[in-house]
Amino acid sequence: MLAAITQVPYPSWLNPADNTWQLVAATFVGLMSLPGLAVLYASIVQKKWAVNVLTMMFAGFSLVLVAWVLWSYKVGFGSTSIGGGVHNGVQTQLSGVGWVKHFFENFAGKPGSITSAGNESSQGVSAANTVIPFHFPTTTLAYFQFVFAAITPLLFLGSVLGRIKFSAWCLLVPLWSTFVYGIDAFLLWGGGYFAQEGSLDFSGGYVIHMSAGVSGFVAAWVLGPRLLRDRQHALPNNLVMAAVGAGILWLGWNGFNGGDPYYAGIDAAAAVVNTNLATAVGVIVWIGMDAWLSKEKKPTFLGGVNGMICGLVAITPCAGWVSGEGAIAVGGIATVIVWFAWNYLSKVRPFSKVDDALGVVYTHGIAGLFGGLLLGVFGNPNMIEYGCGHLDSSGQVVNTTINTYSSAGGSCVPFSVNGLAYGGSAHQLWEQARAAVWVILWSAVVTFILMKLIGLVLRGARYKDEILEVGDLAIHGEEAFPEETLAARVGTLSSARSGGSSGSGGAGAGGSGGSVATLERPDDGPPSGPETS
Amino acid sequence: MKLVVAVVKPFKLDDVKEALKTLGVHGLTLTEAQGFGRQRGHTEVYRGAEYEVEFVPKVRLEILVDDAQVEDVTNAVVDSASTGKIGDGKVWILPVEDVVRVRTGERGSDAL
Numbered sequence: 292m293l294a295a296i297t298q299v300p301y302p303s304w305l306n307p308a309d310n311t312w313q314l315v316a317a318t319f320v321g322l323m324s325l326p327g328l329a330v331l332y333a334s335i336v337q338k339k340w341a342v343n344v345l346t347m348m349f350a351g352f353s354l355v356l357v358a359w360v361l362w363s364y365k366v367g368f369g370s371t372s373i374g375g376g377v378h379n380g381v382q383t384q385l386s387g388v389g390w391v392k393h394f395f396e397n398f399a400g401k402p403g404s405i406t407s408a409g410n411e412s413s414q415g416v417s418a419a420n421t422v423i424p425f426h427f428p429t430t431t432l433a434y435f436q437f438v439f440a441a442i443t444p445l446l447f448l449g450s451v452l453g454r455i456k457f458s459a460w461c462l463l464v465p466l467w468s469t470f471v472y473g474i475d476a477f478l479l480w481g482g483g484y485f486a487q488e489g490s491l492d493f494s495g496g497y498v499i500h501m502s503a504g505v506s507g508f509v510a511a512w513v514l515g516p517r518l519l520r521d522r523q524h525a526l527p528n529n530l531v532m533a534a535v536g537a538g539i540l541w542l543g544w545n546g547f548n549g550g551d552p553y554y555a556g557i558d559a560a561a562a563v564v565n566t567n568l569a570t571a572v573g574v575i576v577w578i579g580m581d582a583w584l585s586k587e588k589k590p591t592f593l594g595g596v597n598g599m600i601c602g603l604v605a606i607t608p609c610a611g612w613v614s615g616e617g618a619i620a621v622g623g624i625a626t627v628i629v630w631f632a633w634n635y636l637s638k639v640r641p642f643s644k645v646d647d648a649l650g651v652v653y654t655h656g657i658a659g660l661f662g663g664l665l666l667g668v669f670g671n672p673n674m675i676e677y678g679c680g681h682l683d684s685s686g687q688v689v690n691t692t693i694n695t696y697s698s699a700g701g702s703c704v705p706f707s708v709n710g711l712a713y714g715g716s717a718h719q720l721w722e723q724a725r726a727a728v729w730v731i732l733w734s735a736v737v738t739f740i741l742m743k744l745i746g747l748v749l750r751g752a753r754y755k756d757e758i759l760e761v762g763d764l765a766i767h768g769e770e771a772f773p774e775e776t777l778a779a780r781v782g783t784l785s786s787a788r789s790g791g792s793s794g795s796g797g798a799g800a801g802g803s804g805g806s807v808a809t810l811e812r813p814d815d816g817p818p819s820g821p822e823t824s
Numbered sequence: 825m826k827l828v829v830a831v832v833k834p835f836k837l838d839d840v841k842e843a844l845k846t847l848g849v850h851g852l853t854l855t856e857a858q859g860f861g862r863q864r865g866h867t868e869v870y871r872g873a874e875y876e877v878e879f880v881p882k883v884r885l886e887i888l889v890d891d892a893q894v895e896d897v898t899n900a901v902v903d904s905a906s907t908g909k910i911g912d913g914k915v916w917i918l919p920v921e922d923v924v925r926v927r928t929g930e931r932g933s934d935a936l
Contacts, residue, residue: 525870
């Protein structure tokens with residue numbers, strides 16, 4: 292006799308633990324943007340630019356999301372590529388194809404929306420995960436990928452702030468997200484050309500950080516520098532809030548790297564620990580180098596924040612594929628390199644000629660590049676991202692021991708990276724270098740074209756000097772720390788103490804458009820009683 | 825009536841206030857100021873970039889005084905604000921034409 296069908300909360304392919312972690316991780320990454328990065332950047336610029344930074348952060352984040360669900364998620368993660376190299380989640384050209392054809396049939400997914408109910412409720416799928424099905428819906432995968440797509444342009448806002456037109460920013464963000472981020476994401480993660488060739492980027496050292504660093508640099512170059520006076524007085528306005536932003540950025544990264552194995556398993560935990568380790572080393576190294584090698588010979592808080600960012604960025608392409616010693620090495624090496632670049636490379640061309648306002652090209656561009664290359668050195672074959680075992684018909688793991696999980700053999704070889712330091716060949720390093728060259732060139736060229744186009748359309752992508760002199764008040768009509776004694780609501784200035792004024796309607800206020808209704812107040816005329824001298 | 829203006833180091837403010845209270849001075853106005861004379865400023869470093877700050881934080885005191893008390897008040901301020909090091913500040917005295925108490929309208933010495 293058939294059992295009665297009862298209501299169940301979710302389909303069998305959905306594992307609530309995996310779905311939970313994925314959504315939590317996505318939320319952490321979202322927090323890294325709002326308020327983490329928003330507050331960090333807004334605190335290290337001059338007071339007069341704080342509101343401008345905050346507005347572009349919130350607007351940028353929002354623009355990416357709308358574009359994402361309407362078309363660009365599928366450019367990065369769609370299951371069918373333009374050109375057909377990937378079809379319905381299956382890679383169709385695993386061998387025997389010339390590299391040009393291979394590239395152009397596997398460089399981007401077909402754009403499309405995911406806003407329908409059917410799209411949102413289906414099982415997540417992308418060309419990168421044909422072997423093990425995702426245990427959560429498309430919505431979870433799309434939102435998780437969205438928060439990464441969103442933070443990327445926000446990172447290079449740091450290069451162009453202080454002179455880019457708000458309208459130029461609003462045009463740049465969705466276009467850049469589609470053509471640079473979307474395509475790089477498909478190529479490295481969505482099952483596209485570089486993924487098929489074997490290049491790896493665990494969480495976005497290349498796709499996010501190196502790309503942002505290069506793009507910001509190029510955009511800053513096209514835009515021209517900030518006002519000379521702004522560069523001469525480029526002091527932060529609030530180090531305490533900067534710490535709030537930096538702290539959220541660090542701990543939020545647990546989701547950034549911890550969510551990228553896509554399963555709430557061993558590798559997620561390893562990625563979290565490795566991330567924190569590399570970051571801690573970064574903080575210590577930069578502070579130490581400031582204390583011993585800088586001109587002032589003082590440990591600095593903002594230096595610690597720079598080191599923090601270097602460690603975070605450098606470990607991002609390798610977090611789940613290195614072990615603890617690799618994480619320490621990656622964090623240390625990348626931070627040392629970036630410290631020298633920040634203090635010395637910045638003084639030579641072309642770096643000395645481009646006003647990358649917050650130095651994104653160093654802490655994200657260079658750190659991301661070296662992190663991605665170092666994967667080819669420190670990838671540890673025993674750090675397994677996906678192991679071997681048994682799956683039931685709905686794709687859930689059953690009866691898999693740790694020994695089975697870690698063993699190689701038969702049709703299953705566990706997935707890990709074999710770097711130079713562990714006896715592996717230089718092949719991975721070579722694949723990393725190839726992908727790096729692509730991401731750098733593509734980011735630079737497309738950003739250049741977009742900036743020029745936007746400049747044409749808007750008749751200049753930067754504000755006139757008269758506006759730059761004033762900053763927030765001229766652009767937004769708002770300032771970061773308004774002084775209430777100096778400002779009065781339009782229409783209330785002529786409303787005297789209520790003893791003599793008429794009732795509601797603000798009849799004494801000049802001009803109809805700006806008046807504010809005066810509330811009835813009890814008469815509080817001059818105090819009565821004897822004067823005390 | 826005179827206005828005694830004193831620019832002194834901020835951490836000496838408490839000593840100066842105590843000295844004035846002892847003399848019976850009723851009120852004073854304080855503003856935070858930045859200044860330099862012979863005292864040099866300092867260098868700040870943010871994200872590896874050096875910034876020179878020529879000015880040094882000071883406090884500016886303004887005290888309305890009757891002619892008879894000017895000498896005592898000036899000496900009290902100078903003695904209590906002094907550390908013997910560069911940057912101690914200066915005190916100067918201005919003549920005042922009239923003073924009015926806002927609450928009562930009293931004028932002249934009655935307003936002090």
